[in-house]
Amino acid sequence: MKSFRFFLVFFVLIVIAHTGFAQDTGDAQSLTKEAVQLNKAGKYAEAVDKYSQALKLDPENIYANYGMAFSLLASEKGKEGIPYLQKVINSNSSITIWAYDLLGSIYDKEHDSAKAIEAFKAGLKLDPKYQSIYYNLGLVYFRDRNYAGAEKCAIESMKLDPKHASSQRMYALVCFHQNKRANALLGLCSFILLEPNTARTTEAYGNITHILQGGILLPPAGTPTLMVDANSLALNNAISKAIADADKKKYPSPADQLTAELTNIFTAIGQLADKQNADPVFKKYFADYFYQLAQSPNMPAFARMINWGNTESAKWISEHPQYMNDLDGWVKTTARDF
Template identity: 40%
Template sequence: MKTYHKFLLFILFIAYAPVAFGQTKDDAKALVKEGIALHDAGKYDEAIAKYKEALKIDPEYPTAYHEISYSLFSSGRGKEAIVYLEKLLTLDSKSGGAYDMLGSIYDDDKQPDKAIEYYKKGIAANPEYQRLHYNLAITYLRQKKYAESESCAIEAIKLDPKHASSQRTYALATLGQNKRLCSLLAFCSFLLLEPQTKRSTEAYEYIDKIFKAGADQKEILMTTDKDTKEISPMSFAESSIIMAASASKALEKIGAGNAQERLTNELKMVFTATSKESAKVNNKDFFWKYYADYFGKLAETDNMETFTRLISLTAYKDENLQWFKDNNAKLSALDAWVTATKREF
């Protein structure tokens, strides 16, 4: 009789366990959903409480671990999130978000080496997770490891070409290495994506400084290619900044053209010269394909004035806004060109 009773209980458990299991899973999901809504409303403590309730119901629910970690991190309690993120990685070893958040927590805690360790582990586990490459580039940039930052920024751009912050990071990393041409074109690329923010003002100021430094430079330093021993295409392309800036300075002295016209001429000269040198390069790297060839194509169009006004929007705001109002068709033409023109890596 006891055997029959145990057997009956077992059958009942098998019959009803799936329904109960499904309900508890749904309850946990519902709580996490409520928590996300609270997080979005800035009610982090209440959100965290919801996630904890969800984890009591389903201790193996990865999304709950991610969301509670994010709310803790967002509320300035990043260290408390570490235990949840480590648990998340036991459930999902390829969670790029977990590695990225751990890296950010350690970076904020002034432990850059630990942050780099987690970013690299994350990239190894999930190389397609863009923010790992981007945040690693940022950490290297803060340490003034500019070459490493440049390399990581390139990977971040490849994964998300429309991520303006990655373009900006590449520009700053190359500027830190005195690769002014790379930086100039990268800032131009950044401003195409983000033309009117505080960061846009900073980016335009860097462009202006690069040209002013070129105008003041007395000598052109030319380097030779390590294989051919001839002057490298990059040296010729870099020298175009000096020539364009010097020509612009001469025009300014005699009062020829306004600032926007002179900037348009400077950029067109640099883009054209860089594109010409790019044609000489075998086995082109990221810079030549993504920046040099792209802006060389732009220089061949009628969109240069519109482009110049867009990237200098914050510097001449009232003038440029009025110009765009009067020339809406030209702005549309630039937008159509950008949309239609493919960029290579």
């Protein structure tokens, strides 16, 4: 999850390359644009040199200051970039929010959680709808084992960008760490729908298997076990019962058994969540959605899609393209809301 922060800031620099530089003067503009291209090519040390030249000509250039900080962070010299970001922050310009985001990432890289959180919160005060900061703040909370805080950030990030796969993944993992198995399971399934057939998908499927087998993530040694609330405990028990009911039958293949298990689970969770008076995000965005999927004819395709790397699943997928197209069509046309 960590690498996405750098990609996002990197993307911002690409955007800068296609915008006007109202504050640039003469050669500073050309040097800044050259530095952007060097950043795109991963030549961060050379980009630092170009930004240095640009800032000699125009010390207050907010784009060059921001770009310098980014390049230094990418060069493992993040702390050196802080003074440049302070200039951008003090400018109160349109990219001040970017500076807070990058500043928080620098402090996070330096393992200074308190300052990272302070920077991210300052950014959110400036722009409460800045999705990237919610995600990055969630990562800090996650590493600090503040799983409840990370869950809240993941939810806000998902609300602002429902297609952001990494936020779905973070939501699932932090819920798993809280032994909220239903939230984690549906979060992992949701993540795979957005990012199928990658290394992270394989990892996600491994976590799904662990959940289906009744596994939990044990807290570190010396850390007290987290207490699970009554609603989550009831949902956990519903998963176990749904699996037990499905496993009373025999199936032609493991994928068919997984189809039956997930169908039972999605149905049970959907029905139970509808009765519970808590966590409306989980109910509407996850439980209701996967309950609808369980009632559709697309579960065989879904069960194989989430385990794409399996030889049997891959063979079935290649032999049933229409099933996969139907699943894709269902995902694109089925409404989903918070």
